[in-house]
Amino acid sequence: MALPQVKQDATEARLAALDMPKGGWPEAARKDAMGRVRAMGLPHARDEYWKYTRPDTLVQPEAPEAALFDDGDAPVFGGVDSLKLVFVDGVFDEAASDAAALEHVSIDRLADAPDIHWAKDLYGTLEARGQAPVQRPLAALNTAYASDGVLIHATGRAAKPISLIYRHRSTSSDAILHHVVKIDSGAELTVLESGPAAARFNKVMEVDIADGGTFHHVRVQGRDHERRAATAIFTRLGTESVFKSFTLTANGVLTRNECVIELTGDDAVAHVAGACMGDGDFHHDDTVFITHDALNCESRQVFKKVLRNGAKGVFQGKILVKEGAQKTDGYQISQSLLLDDDSQFLAKPELEIYADDVACSHGSTSGAIDEEALFYLRSRGIDEGPATDLLTIAFLAEAVMEIEDESLQDEINGLVEAWLSRRRG
């Protein structure tokens, strides 16, 4: 079916504002991705998959201005020993980064990786697989135009996490980053991400996990009020492999985090979780699509949103269990805590199941602070403010606890408490 004219026009206008990086091994993948973008067209407000999040500012040719914001906080993950790689407005900053040397891990830059590269077989592949049954044109656009990113290949157990730090220095920066992560059989790696990245940020991370591989991902999105971000993770899991991802979001006028997970090997485990705290002009969208295509796999989605002053939280989560994917255990929970009357929570938790021997469930709730719990704490002599905070922390805890590493859990809890104390201040 031909694309509607409005979509075609918007897509062409956006493409005209971009330059495709020339040459090198990714060229063929970029051209393929370009074909996908043109065939799908960029998202439009009337697309079902964008029912609750307006995509126009993510699609328009120029990035909307976003004021710089100095949060004055100590660096996120400051207490964690990691290999730091810094990107400023979407460009790798070698001077600010650590030397890219880590045992059992090879790290290259997308912008200058040698001509023959392992990532050639992977770049854009998982993104392309993730385009059906739901289209994700912004991710295809990313594959076609990403000018920078890291290519990480883990062959064994990495001694410390790789920390990707995104800095925002220009009010009109429009960054497109594409990372590729390959986890070999039995290898294990943790990737941390933090910072606001740019005025408008389009990021894709493809993670291919071989049999028995383990990948952990913990992300703290930057607190710049006016930034916009559309991110997508595409991952494919082999037999007995593990993927665990957690995201904390506070602030940001628009955030859309997509996570597309494909369980292709038996006994694989995928957990994806998110905690978000929104205040005022804040729109946060978690869109998850998990495909079970093997036996005895487990998937968990845990999303918690605390919203106030008219903030909007969106959750679209789907579990697809393909024919034959027996013994699937799928769990999904999305909850919102609305701290005042103006905030909104919009959810679409979906199940699509074609195998009979499965146990899949989802739950979704929305409501205010539990008056009874609040009364209990008040009766114990705790003031209303701290009592509300305590209940908020407890509410978010289920998501934070999805992080396996306790020191990272502590980091995240510290950030949640800081957010709450700023509110009271």
Place this chain on the structure above:
Amino acid sequence: MAALDNKTSVKEGVDQETVDAVREVGGAYKYGWETDIEMDYAPKGLNPDIVRLISEKNGEPEWMTEWRLAAYERWLQKEEPDWAMVDYPQIDFQDQYYYARPKSMEVKPKSLDEVDPKLLATYEKLGIPLKEQMILAGVEGAEGAAAEGRVGGGEEVRKVAVDAVFDSVSVGTTFQKELREAGVIFCSISDAIRDHPELVKKYLGSVVPVSDNYYATLNSAVFSDGSFVYVPPGVRCPMELSTYFRINAENTGQFERTLIIADKGSYVSYLEGCTAPQRDTAQLHAAVVEIIVEEDAEVKYSTVQNWFPGDEDGKGGIYNFVTKRADCRGARSKCMWTQVETGSAVTWKYPSCILRGDDSQGEFYSIAITNNHQQADTGTKMIHLGKNTKSRIVSKGISAGHAQNTYRGLVSMHPKAKNSRNYTQCDSLLIGSLCGAHTVPYIEVKNNSSRVEHEATTSKVDDDQLFYCRQRGMDEEEAVALVVNGFCRDVLQALPMEFAMEAQQLVAISLEGSVG
């Protein structure tokens, strides 16, 4: 040992009723026969002339004809929706009859005595009592009523007034006199257009607007008959009202229109049943039901939908595209939808409640069973607009064979719907590895004093339960039917007594051949 026996017999005693009900039921689709009766058809196809013809056949006034024609114009501009998780060949809307009437109904019979005996026999065969005297309390007594399977528990016999619709026309409506004494208007919609134009004009299309959706618009243009109910202020309808829809003619679409108005402080319980003959070609059924619930009024709407589901290979069956909506306009109004969906090849149906009045309540209880190649995409919308509104959704989907069963629902809390409450529970059961069960709920919360809870599970028939039944001597099919009946219990309990029995049996029939 004696103690154990005792226990066992109690256990068996409890379940015996269900087991018997399941056993009683013979062959697969019971209602697949056809009535050989001479019919009057309008020419095939759809155009303004057909719309005018339908209007003329119903003896409608000019304003109604205009209303239909306007709907037809809107329909031409609309596109067939494709978002539901159902897949069927393109419908040729020009290859259908839009009006079919038994020849004997050309001159409308004045009473049931004048109705063609063939028609009456059809309904008798379906188990629908049209002859009032058969179930008149005290006259024929509980015996006759019991034979009809319509006993209301103990001594008191429940009366049910029936409007029987055969293809495009209403055959007759029972208990007219008794209802009239109570002030209740219960008649076919064509009679209502003629006899109560002021009510029809005021309410028709006020809940489901003409251009609401593709099929509702089509219905607005070509609807032929259906039921009309008006319950005046403060009246508790003295009996249950029921409409029985029967499609008989081939290649004929049925487009019924039902309008129920419960005025202030009134109460009515309404039942709907449907069947169709077994045929190789698919047939279209696009109905619209509008319910208006005023202050303090309550409406219960129960459906047992048993249209021909198509054969084991998915040949034939009814395409059931239905728009049902209740507008709880007044404060403290209440509407309850209960549906048992076992028939139809394709179902596309979302009985909804608009909770406009403060403290109004909406409930939706549903069992949807799909077997063989059936597809169902069904659910509800609860739109909370007023303060302190409450809604409850309990949906049980059962999928077997090659069937696809989808729950699709919306719960929306508007900013002004303070202190509102929703609870949703939707469970799916899969029987066999080739079927699918899906859940697509939309949840929109726009204020913080409201609470919304949604739970959904998908699982298969529990092996332990099956094993238990098997070792008590049941064969596998019976055991599955029993377990499924247990799974549906929450919804079955919400049905009026006689419907619950019928539904329980239907559950068993619908699943026939799904095991092994």
